[in-house]
Amino acid sequence: MVKQAESQRYIKLLRYTVYFFIISGLIAGFLMGVVRKNASPEVKVIIEWIFIIFENGIRSITTIVGFYLTIRFIKTSKGKISKFRLISFASFSISFIFLYLILPFILRFTEFYVALMPFPWASLPFQAPITGAHLTVSLTKILDWNGVVITLWVFYIYQLIALIGTIFLGRRWHCSMLCTFVGAHAEAFGEALPLIPHNKKRPRSKAVHPKMRTILFLFQIFMIVVCLALMAAWGMYFFAGTVIIPVKILISIERMKYLIFELYLMIFFMLFVGARSYCYYCPAGTLLGVIGRIAGQQITTGLTKCNSCGLCNDVCKMSIDIMSKAKAGEPVRTINCVGCGVCVETCPTGNLQFTTIFLTGYRNRKARSLLRTDYRNEP
Ligand code: SF4
Ligand code: SF4
Ligand code: SF4
Numbered sequence: 001m002v003k004q005a006e007s008q009r010y011i012k013l014l015r016y017t018v019y020f021f022i023i024s025g026l027i028a029g030f031l032m033g034v035v036r037k038n039a040s041p042e043v044k045v046i047i048e049w050i051f052i053i054f055e056n057g058i059r060s061i062t063t064i065v066g067f068y069l070t071i072r073f074i075k076t077s078k079g080k081i082s083k084f085r086l087i088s089f090a091s092f093s094i095s096f097i098f099l100y101l102i103l104p105f106i107l108r109f110t111e112f113y114v115a116l117m118p119f120p121w122a123s124l125p126f127q128a129p130i131t132g133a134h135l136t137v138s139l140t141k142i143l144d145w146n147g148v149v150i151t152l153w154v155f156y157i158y159q160l161i162a163l164i165g166t167i168f169l170g171r172r173w174h175c176s177m178l179c180t181f182v183g184a185h186a187e188a189f190g191e192a193l194p195l196i197p198h199n200k201k202r203p204r205s206k207a208v209h210p211k212m213r214t215i216l217f218l219f220q221i222f223m224i225v226v227c228l229a230l231m232a233a234w235g236m237y238f239f240a241g242t243v244i245i246p247v248k249i250l251i252s253i254e255r256m257k258y259l260i261f262e263l264y265l266m267i268f269f270m271l272f273v274g275a276r277s278y279c280y281y282c283p284a285g286t287l288l289g290v291i292g293r294i295a296g297q298q299i300t301t302g303l304t305k306c307n308s309c310g311l312c313n314d315v316c317k318m319s320i321d322i323m324s325k326a327k328a329g330e331p332v333r334t335i336n337c338v339g340c341g342v343c344v345e346t347c348p349t350g351n352l353q354f355t356t357i358f359l360t361g362y363r364n365r366k367a368r369s370l371l372r373t374d375y376r377n378e379p
Helices: 002-038 043-080 083-107 124-131 144-170 172-173 182-192 208-238 248-274 277-281 283-294 311-315 322-326 341-346 357-377
Strands: 298-300 352-357
Touching: 002 043, 002 248, 043 083, 043 182, 083 248, 083 341, 083 352, 124 144, 144 172, 144 283, 144 357, 172 283, 182 248, 182 277, 208 248, 208 277, 208 283, 248 277, 277 283, 283 322, 311 322, 311 341, 352 357
Parallel strands: none
Antiparallel strands: 298 352
16 A cells, blocks of 8 residues: 555656656747747847757756656566666666767757657758758857768767667667657656546556557658658759759748647647657658568567466557467567567566567577586586
8 A cells, every 4th residue: 555655656756747848848849949930039049048958958857857757666566677678768868868968068069959860750961961950950050060060970870870779679779778759758757648548448558549549550651751752852952953842941841840740749649648659650660660570579479378467458558469469379570569678577477578580599699508507517
């Protein structure tokens, strides 16, 4: 009883953290996207600083606080937390501290957040060399064109890190260890979301309603088409100098896409549909999911016996039907799995394991070397 009250206290604190994060995000986004357009130069500077403080400071700190509260909640309610999830939390926190607090401080450049997005998400590599900006963010303001060069370098290095890691660890690498956009926020705040449970029979279920999943799937197609069209338009301009759509209109479309689908709808869905709602239609996630499948990503089932409790389905924020596969003893292979490991941690019988070709090879090598050590130590 005492433990339950304590764990509920952590959930309450987590909810307050979410409110603070959301309200400050809405204000910063509104100021930057709407008010800034017609503001005087002095007010513009203030608005830009407010946005920078939100992007670099508030996002980092609230997310790290969210991880702490989630760990406390899981420890008090379940008794322990898996190493698999702790690695996710630690990796996300290090990404935030390094990329949003230390790196901007060392390089005296505060706009890296525009570069920390996997490829289909951003037209940055084409837009920045043409306009010196991305979305509404000027990259030339402080360091002149060096700002563009630094941002592009950060962007390309980040793409390489995301791609190589995904080949080894599947979608887990980016979506559950590195993504400082929705991935980190979803894992930090997910235990307190959605704010209104939508499954009356299983109120603690994180699965998204099937009708809503259809809507999110349509969004996924829409986002892929829009991102590809935008990149094609920028690319034609960048490589051939052909202007299909005037730059001003392209920037407006990008800004609207960002504000509507990547900020306001993302926040709305996060609060009322599910913490990882954006991940259902994220273009980068779609591509990483395909690479993850090629890397052999899957949830192995059948390590023990499934007792059909359904807890794995309840905790999966990507609404994947793990139980029916577990009952049949078949692996769960889908591009939608973000590799968070919550199902693995939750299964009471220890029936599940997240793996990729690389991880399976690594575990096999480790098991063989342990066997050899045991054999040598035998009297
Ligand atoms: S799907 Fe997109 S937003 Fe979600 S964690 Fe992956 S890269 Fe980040
Ligand atoms: S199947 Fe498991 S690891 Fe994959 S997204 Fe769902 S809960 Fe996370
Ligand atoms: S949580 Fe484990 S035991 Fe329960 S349904 Fe899922 S796989 Fe089966």
